[in-house]
Ligand SMILES: Cc1cc2nc3c(=O)[nH]c(=O)nc-3n(C[C@H](O)[C@H](O)[C@H](O)COP(=O)(O)OP(=O)(O)OC[C@H]3O[C@@H](n4cnc5c(N)ncnc54)[C@H](O)[C@@H]3O)c2cc1C
Ligand code: SF4
């Protein structure tokens with residue numbers, strides 16, 4: 001099928017990207033001025049793409065639903081960004097980063113894309129430093145690194161616990177420079193509600209001005225979606241409240257295939273749910289696993305005593321603690337990949353060892369790290385290493401320097417001091433590896449429609465390694481899309497401006513207005529959140545950390561029923577011609593209710609376990625994910641009228657440069 | 667616990683707006699402040715009334731979207747946190763809580779508790795960047811070592827989340843802390859030196875044009891800043907400005 005060609009270039013792996021760049025069409029600078037590009041999303045992916053395309057000379061229109069591009073969800077990323085710089089001289093290389101990422105993704109990602117990602121990773125750090133991003137440094141003035149899960153080298157660059165913020169502010173600054181030059185026109189508090197396709201090509205979008213409620217038509221020669229992930233389908237997640245699937249889903253309904261929707265990352269270290277009022281979950285960065293040790297009590301009596309408040313975790317002696325990750329995975333210990341760490345926590349909690357009231361929490365303990373650092377500091381400073389108080393104080397200083405803001409965040413939410421008592425953590429929905437299918441050029445199955453960052457599916461397979469999403473977002477936006485989009489736009493230098501008066505724009509606008517009218521006039525009895533929470537429960541219980549055929553089949557039915565009920569009984573207050581958050585939320589939940597069904601369908605089709613997709617029927621005797629060679633493909637779903645009817649396409653995955661092995665972290 | 671809430675309601679920018687009273691029961695101390703508002707909104711929706719519009723997104727203190735003036739303080743009674751990080755355990759049963767939007771000429775109200783802060787973006791557009799192309803042809807990141815102390819200070823300044831609490835807390839509605847945070851970040855780094863003169867002059871000019879007031883050194887901004895951005899940054903910006911004015 002012609003639309004479904006990954007277009008990966010020929011030649012040896014290490015030369016593919018360079019060869020490809022040498023061969024693709026370019027648009028000369030004078031002609032770029034004649035070309036308009038719409039970029040939806042100003043996170044790391046969209047922001048970096050907007051800045052770069054504008055700098056190259058294209059006329060960019062950028063959109064985000066927040067009040068400023070600086071507030072995209074990327075701002076919340078904490079731990080760091082990977083790059084194969086090998087500054088630590090610990091044997092890192094482009095190949096090793098490529099290898100770790102493919103293995104981490106459980107051999108379900110596209111080899112060529114991942115290699116390119118590893119290849120451009122080093123440029124990202126150079127670029128960001130040039131922009132003034134204040135990464136952490138060592139005393140000698142050079143850049144510092146830390147380790148993340150699933151790897152044996154230190155390749156993660158960071159800015160305390162605010163790496164995403166610093167990188168996004170870098171991209172935001174680059175955008176600001178282009179806004180000032182008039183090359184980017186920024187539309188904030190705007191929500192894209194449809195893609196417009198003219199003569200088979202993406203030529204614009206319909207957006208709603210969230211302040212006035214106006215429906216606007218915007219045209220361009222190409223449309224880029226950098227609209228992030230869809231984890232909020234689970235209601236509770238570490239995503240920002242506004243993160244949604246709407247842009248990607250509307251694109252899907254207009255012909256873009258949706259790939260691997262069931263690949264979701266459940267992050268092992270998040271603050272546990274505290275009650276029904278909970279609106280979101282907060283991540284405690286994976287970087288904490290560099291120094292924190294994860295455990296539960298060995299004995300159920302201790303668990304009971306803790307839950308009843310009769311015993312404190314600090315009172316449990318070493319020999320009565322089960323450091324289950326260190327026990328099960330001695331090679332990687334606390335730094336196993338996320339999917340493995342999350343399942344292991346669930347396993348302990350399901351077995352009755354959870355340490356909070358709900359039985360859904362494990363400890364993340366810094367006592368050992370505080371002592372180790374304290375002794376080291378005392379030694380360096382020539383002070384008494386046996387002075388317990390001093391060692392504690394020095395150790396806490398080091399830990400505070402590394403993770404201060406995370407500890408503060410934890411304390412504010414839980415009201416416990418993690419310097420004195422171990423943190424309590426539990427897995428939560430955090431990232432979606434699935435997304436819009438795209439080829440090597442990042443183009444979806446709709447010509448002229450691109451997907452970048454978390455919105456696409458390309459690089460992480462069935463499980464993403466920590467610190468790789470930031471890398472991918474910036475790689476796509478700064479270094480990949482700006483080349484590949486030229487190949488497509490080269491044909492458009494004589495097209496001239498795209499009119500918004502065509503029947504296609506008319507029809508798309510009507511489509512949007514009809515949905516809004518339906519929502520506003522539905523006069524039901526239940527709020528949008530009511531439905532969102534119910535959807536979340538189905539997703540978490542039946543499509544969450546572990547799945548089975550029976551649950552998935554019933555999830556499909558339940559979600560469909562919930563969707564029907566939503567359209568009959570949802571209540572949206574206010575009008576469509578004013579600021580109306582409930583209306584915006586209603587549109588997003590309507591799309592989650594469709595995506596949810598496809599999600600479950602995809603998980604049901606994949607009769608294997610891989611990465612974050614764990615099917616109870618397919619596991620090794622030790623409870624590890626059991627992959628099946630038969631499923632070594634990308635599932636790309638085509639929309640044909642209803643999620644239940646989605647047509648299944650397969651992109652076979654081949655690995656020529658890496659041996660497909662059992663993924664072991666023992 | 668049970669609370670009386672006095673909340674600013676304003677239909678749109680043109681509306682005069684007024685404080686409206688609500689009472690809320692059964693609030694748990696473990697709720698965040700915004701979750702408490704969610705509960706109130708749910709009740710309003712169920713009763714067929716319009717929910718209270720307020721800005722929020724990350725709900726973990728990093729995006730800078732939430733902007734509530736609670737009992738006369740930006741982001742509420744606790745220090746060094748944003749409104750979304752505030753928990754109801756900071757209040758007690760029977761409390762009356764006033765909730766208002768940021769008030770400043772440069773931050774007009776859009777609806778209820780939501781204000782327009784695009785003036786902040788325009789200040790950044792006037793010079794809050796380093797003019798390097800995003801081409802990938804930059805030098806190796808480790809080619810310029812930077813003293814850890816300076817890198818750390820630059821980072822501290824760069825942690826500003828652009829929330830506007832400094833402006834809301836200042837009796838003059840000055841944006842000095844916000845602007846100085848960006849100017850300082852670049853002033854502390856070698857990469858920022860080339861454009862230092864224009865940057866500070868242009869950003870300050872834009873700040874004035876947006877209608878922010880003058881700084882009279884009251885220090886209220888530092889007290890209420892959720893990220894602990896220090897007044898030192900204002901001093902540094904003043905030095906930069908003076909240097910730049912002499913050159914210009
Ligand atoms: C708490 C947390 C910590 C993380 N830490 C790390 C880390 O340490 N390292 C790492 O590598 N990754 C981390 N991640 C993952 C990473 O942050 C994200 O995957 C990444 O930032 C996504 O970037 P993006 O540009 O694709 O999308 P986003 O940053 O989500 O941006 C989406 C953009 O699209 C816009 N948008 C969405 N829908 C619409 C619409 N319909 N109309 C208009 N605009 C729209 C939004 O306004 C926004 O501008 C973390 C994630 C979380 C939740
Ligand atoms: S300086 Fe502080 S108060 Fe002002 S915008 Fe920045 S973070 Fe908010």
Ligand code: FES
Nearest residue numbers: 723725730732750
């Ligand atoms: S909602 Fe993001 S800082 Fe409060």
